[in-house]
Amino acid sequence: MNKKNNILMAEIKLTDAEVEAAVRVLRSGKLRQGKECRAFEEEFAEKVGAKCAVTCASGTAALHLAYMTLLKPSDEVLVPSFTFIATASMVTMSGGKPVFCDIDPETFLIDLRDAERKITSRTKVISPVHLFGNPCDVEAIRKFADKYGLKIVWDAAQAHGATFKGKDVGSFGEFVCYSFYPSKNMFVGEGGMICTNNSELGNRVRYLRTHGQTDKYYHTMLGFNYRMTDVEAAIGREQLKRLDSMLHIRRQNAEILNRGLTGIQGIRPQKTTPNACHAWHQYSVVIEPEDFRCTRAELAKFLEARGVATNVHYPRGLHQQPIFERMYGKVVLPNTESLAKNILALPVHHGLSKADVERIVEVIYEAGRHFNGKTHGLSQV
Ligand SMILES: Cc1ncc(COP(=O)(O)O)c(C=O)c1O
Numbered sequence: 108m109n110k111k112n113n114i115l116m117a118e119i120k121l122t123d124a125e126v127e128a129a130v131r132v133l134r135s136g137k138l139r140q141g142k143e144c145r146a147f148e149e150e151f152a153e154k155v156g157a158k159c160a161v162t163c164a165s166g167t168a169a170l171h172l173a174y175m176t177l178l179k180p181s182d183e184v185l186v187p188s189f190t191f192i193a194t195a196s197m198v199t200m201s202g203g204k205p206v207f208c209d210i211d212p213e214t215f216l217i218d219l220r221d222a223e224r225k226i227t228s229r230t231k232v233i234s235p236v237h238l239f240g241n242p243c244d245v246e247a248i249r250k251f252a253d254k255y256g257l258k259i260v261w262d263a264a265q266a267h268g269a270t271f272k273g274k275d276v277g278s279f280g281e282f283v284c285y286s287f288y289p290s291k292n293m294f295v296g297e298g299g300m301i302c303t304n305n306s307e308l309g310n311r312v313r314y315l316r317t318h319g320q321t322d323k324y325y326h327t328m329l330g331f332n333y334r335m336t337d338v339e340a341a342i343g344r345e346q347l348k349r350l351d352s353m354l355h356i357r358r359q360n361a362e363i364l365n366r367g368l369t370g371i372q373g374i375r376p377q378k379t380t381p382n383a384c385h386a387w388h389q390y391s392v393v394i395e396p397e398d399f400r401c402t403r404a405e406l407a408k409f410l411e412a413r414g415v416a417t418n419v420h421y422p423r424g425l426h427q428q429p430i431f432e433r434m435y436g437k438v439v440l441p442n443t444e445s446l447a448k449n450i451l452a453l454p455v456h457h458g459l460s461k462a463d464v465e466r467i468v469e470v471i472y473e474a475g476r477h478f479n480g481k482t483h484g485l486s487q488v
Pocket of ligand 1: 287298
């Protein structure tokens with residue numbers, strides 16, 4: 108809760124140790140990418156169980172570098188439509204074509220049955236998103252990719268610390284792309300990381316990150332300046348030490364929300380993938396207006412008036428974005444479209460107290476009574 112007793116969607120506050128780490132770099136005058144970045148890469152790779160990790164300028168840059176490494180012109184990439192734009196836009200920016208797939212209405216993750224319908228001879232990559240920190244079924248996706256000879260670019264921008272069958276999602280695959288944008292489970296300012304178990308691919312990404320330079324002023328490919336600086340890396344190294352404790356609080360908060368909200372008619376929390384441990388970057392529910400007797404906008408307004416912030420991730424599927432409609436034509440994806448209409452994110456972050464989270468549940472019950480004229484026959488919170 109903040110000073111005005113509002114329960115906000117995120118807490119973006121660096122610790123003194125993180126600030127001091129950044130100041131040490133600033134005082135040193137070594138403002139470019141250097142030994143802090145290298146150490147952050149080693150420590151992050153060790154934390155997630157990947158062979159190597161490469162820092163970069165953002166989660167968007169991480170995806171761009173991964174796709175640039177794997178794609179040839181006109182290659183198709185299967186992406187869920189319900190995600191942040193970079194998952195798909197970086198495919199286009201790398202010369203490929205994103206092919207939008209529907210999602211599972213309960214987990215909100217890519218639906219492999221729909222993905223299968225969209226396979227063509229040009230399909231080369233699948234890019235599943237661990238949306239809101241909910242891990243995809245890694246085994247099912249690996250099996251699918253093997254069946255069709257696809258590479259996998261995992262979008263883990265929202266999934267620091269998420270696990271599948273006890274293993275960190277960063278440990279699986281060709282490329283796993285992270286973001287450190289403020290509001291994410293780890294936040295250093297702007298920044299990204301690409302993890303891979305293939306050292307050759309890791310090296311390629313490193314070269315692409317710095318203009319395809321394989322030796323000083325010697326360029327064997329064309330690339331970008333997508334480097335992180337040592338300032339962000341120093342913050343990241345320090346913050347990595349408290350990732351587990353921040354995750355622990357997010358998970359406790361999600362548990363209170365799950366217990367409080369499951370069973371309320373007309374409110375349906377995101378279902379965690381079986382065998383997975385969610386990282387709760389966002390806690391999102393579906394509002395079923397006929398059952399809860401109000402629209403998403405009405406509920407959001409009710410919560411806001413009582414000091415509880417909400418947000419909508421995302422108000423439309425990517426296939427409904429004007430730019431993609433113009434480029435690739437109209438597509439119909441019923442689950443994505445329905446979710447985009449009715450999804451609402453509630454606060455779950457590591458800065459909330461137990462009382463804050465209980466308050467969120469209480470206000471939703473109050474909303475139920477207000478809009479429904481009864482308590483849905485459920486026990487009071
Ligand atoms: C799923 C997803 N992919 C990619 C990105 C891009 O990350 P960044 O904002 O660091 O470029 C984000 C960030 O919002 C994201 O949520």
